[in-house]
Amino acid sequence: MTPPPSDNPPILEVRHLRKSFADRTVLADVDFDVPTGAVVSILGRSGTGKSVLLKCIIGLLETDGGHVLYKGESLKLPEVRSRLRQSSSYVFQQNALFDSATVFENVLLPLRARGKGTREEWEVKVRKVLARLELEESSERYPAELSGGMQKRLAVARALVTEPELVFFDEPTAGLDPLRRNAVFSMVCELQRERGFTAILVTHDVQEALVVSSRILWLDAGRVRFNGEAASFEASQEPELREFRDNIEALRATLQKSRSSHSPTL
Ligand SMILES: Nc1ncnc2c1ncn2[C@@H]1O[C@H](COP(=O)(O)OP(=O)(O)O)[C@@H](O)[C@H]1O
Ligand SMILES: [Mg+2]
Numbered sequence: 001m002t003p004p005p006s007d008n009p010p011i012l013e014v015r016h017l018r019k020s021f022a023d024r025t026v027l028a029d030v031d032f033d034v035p036t037g038a039v040v041s042i043l044g045r046s047g048t049g050k051s052v053l054l055k056c057i058i059g060l061l062e063t064d065g066g067h068v069l070y071k072g073e074s075l076k077l078p079e080v081r082s083r084l085r086q087s088s089s090y091v092f093q094q095n096a097l098f099d100s101a102t103v104f105e106n107v108l109l110p111l112r113a114r115g116k117g118t119r120e121e122w123e124v125k126v127r128k129v130l131a132r133l134e135l136e137e138s139s140e141r142y143p144a145e146l147s148g149g150m151q152k153r154l155a156v157a158r159a160l161v162t163e164p165e166l167v168f169f170d171e172p173t174a175g176l177d178p179l180r181r182n183a184v185f186s187m188v189c190e191l192q193r194e195r196g197f198t199a200i201l202v203t204h205d206v207q208e209a210l211v212v213s214s215r216i217l218w219l220d221a222g223r224v225r226f227n228g229e230a231a232s233f234e235a236s237q238e239p240e241l242r243e244f245r246d247n248i249e250a251l252r253a254t255l256q257k258s259r260s261s262h263s264p265t266l
Pocket of ligand 2: 093170
């Protein structure tokens, strides 16, 4: 993904976001910008609050303080929230597919929900995105009949069918073996380049993040502890950041080893 000029105007500005559950503070004071057209990766340990952060931004969770601006306007305003909802999509960590609907129907649903255009126009768009994600031959199957990699691709197809300008990916390759992970990840990268949407990518995979991101955020203990380019993230000698990088790499190596006995079919 080509990094855009860093002076692109921000599509999102996150300011002093706070969120606690009972007595556990998850987001203490989170602050960052997302430049239009950028790929911003959010890294952090499991349980740090990456998913909570995305949910707070899109309004699935209420925040305890702070605010988010979308194109300079506060998402506290219902009409601004509605504009964000119309022009963005979300790939959930657990896919959130509709089990009783076919692949085709799953992808059709967001178009129907938005209610713009005709059924014929929707079907053209669905067929096009299914072909792009190599799922056209599975269009009459149900999610439970698909492999993990295909389910992820379906979740991506459903997110992209509405041609969003902003896409939130919550660990789009988590739980996949290395082969499937690479296939899904390269498709996401190609699609981002083709369509030029702004992407916010939550991942625990440092290598993935370094390859694609215009900007890396490292979330730790409820704050953004690093916000900068991939190269300076890699070069940072800050002890805690180094420890995070090393632990993640060790975990990745162990996972790859334990999965190498499987021979996946995509
Ligand atoms: N709805 C909720 N109610 C209570 N605690 C929650 C809720 N959602 C998340 N949490 C807690 O917030 C913390 C951060 O969770 P999460 O954002 O899912 O982490 P991750 O960085 O792995 O995505 C965890 O301790 C989790 O248990
Ligand atoms: Mg998460």
